[in-house]
Amino acid sequence: MASFVIPYDVNSPLWSDNADKERGMVVPEGQKIHVRNCASNPDECQLGAQDDGQWVFPVGSVLIKNFSFDNKLVETRLFVRAAKTWVGYGYQWNEEQTEATVVPDEARTVMFNTGTRTVPWTYPSRYDCMLCHNRPGGSTLGPETKQLNRMMGGENLLDKLERLNLFDAPLPKPYSTPLPTPYPGQEGTPPAGATTEQLARSYLHANCAFCHRADGNADTLDLRWGVPIPELKACNQMPKKGNAGLTTATILTPGKPEESVMWARVSTLGDDRMPQLGTYVVDDPGVELISAWIASLQGCE
Ligand code: HEC
Ligand code: HEC
Structure with a gap:
């Protein structure tokens, strides 16, 4: 059987300035995906069980x-597992949709004509890819069991990948609980009964935690799913990187989003913007969710 593209979706997406996204994976014939298992291999979970279920793809x-x-391609990104590292490539689609050319080393912004309107679009540089797709964050950022535990084309994606014999060991059953989809969008709607806290934490996990983790490139916060609130290193903690214009703020002030640097940094397009790359449009529903969560907190427990 030859290698082929397996389409997949995630439960909790990266905010990409309103673009629609399609994802796929190619695993070389005969090779297997390894899934981190913190219970049986504690060595691969130095930062605790929150990394359980992350996927490690084979070379190739x-x-x-x-x-x-509006159904018109603006960019294709490829992330390729070479022998020692991962390499990222961005491709810019032409107006006729016949060809995509590799984006050079520098980031570039264009006005993209969708056919019915014009939207700004910034192609990240190759260097930008690696700031997000960093090794501590897992290099690949979407594929993990709690992100792909979802239905697609009438079948559970994990069942499908097991049926295709793509894992190096059977996935533990029952599968880990899906990350809730934070707000209605291309990936569906939040599950009934999910709390604001769960939705906000799912958003932070998917959009922030690959940098904000104890071994990451912004290690003062730990925003991974499952980290207890006192250990986020945010709640009632003084910011180390400036107050984002809020003189009385801490990073996360329970009950007070407008006195929380975390809220300010996702609400702005200025120098303090988080994430600091890859996004040039404020994610209103995402900001709303973080705000509602902070407002609902009464303390740091
Ligand atoms: C702001 C951080 C950020 C930047 C910059 C970024 N990515 Fe990603 N990328 C992500 C996240 C988070 C996901 C997973 C969530 C999703 O798919 O919506 C992802 C998913 C992907 C995927 C699907 C596989 C995976 O890792 O989940 C590919 C391929 C990819 N990115 C390629 C690239 C390339 C190539 C570049 C540079 C041209 C790039 N990305 C820049 C954050 C980023
Ligand atoms: C590509 C890596 C990256 C991503 C993704 C990212 N951050 Fe950051 N973040 C940083 C870096 C680096 C700093 C420190 C430099 C600075 O202040 O801008 C920082 C600083 C911060 C601070 C200030 C911490 C302090 O002590 O002052 C907050 C709050 C923050 N980020 C929140 C977020 C949130 C919320 C998200 C997701 C919506 C996010 N970040 C996504 C890299 C990242």
């Missing part, structure tokens, strides 16, 4: 993400 794998507006 290619991950693909397409970005489009």
Whole structure:
């Protein structure tokens, strides 16, 4: 059987300035995906059980993400597992949709004509890819069991990948609980009964935690799913990187989003913007969710 592209979706997506996305993976024939298992291999979970279920792809794998507006492709990104490292490539689609050319080393912004309107779009540089797709964050950022435990095309994606014999060991059953989809969008709607806290924490996990983890490139916070609130290193903690214009703020002030640097940094497009790359449009529903969660907190427990 030859290698082929397996389409997949995630439960909790990266905010990408309103673009629609399609994702796919190619695993070389005969090779297997390893899934981190913190119970049986504690060595691969130095930062605790929150990393359980992260996927490690074999050499030769290619991950693909397409970005489009109004069904017209603006960018294709490839992330390729070479012998020692991962390499990222961005491709810019032409007006006729016949060809995509590799984006040079520098980031570039264009006005993209979707056919019915014009939207700004910034192609990240190759260096930008690696700031997000960093090794402590797992290199590949979407594929993990709690992100792909979802239905697609009438079948559970994990069942499908097991049926295709793509894992090096059977996945533990029952599968880990899906990350809740934070707000209605391309990935569906939040599950009934999910709390604001769960939705906000799912958002932070998917959009922030690959940098904000104890071994990451912004290690003062730990925003991974499952980290207890006092250990986020945010609640009632003084910011170490400035107050983002809020003189009385802490990073997360329970009950007071407008006195929380975390809220300010996702609400702005200025120098303090979080994430600091890859996004140039404020994610209103995401900000709303973080705000509602902080407002609901009465303390740091
Ligand atoms: C702001 C951080 C950020 C930047 C910059 C970024 N990515 Fe990603 N990328 C992510 C996250 C988070 C995901 C997983 C969530 C999703 O798919 O919505 C992802 C998913 C992907 C995927 C699907 C496989 C995977 O890792 O989940 C590919 C392929 C990809 N990105 C390629 C690239 C390339 C190539 C670049 C540079 C041109 C790039 N990305 C820049 C954060 C980023
Ligand atoms: C690509 C890596 C990256 C991503 C993704 C990212 N951050 Fe950051 N973050 C940083 C870096 C680096 C700093 C420190 C430099 C600075 O202040 O801008 C920082 C600083 C911060 C601070 C200030 C901490 C302090 O002590 O002052 C907050 C709050 C923050 N980020 C929240 C977020 C949130 C919320 C998200 C997701 C919506 C996010 N970040 C996504 C890299 C990242």
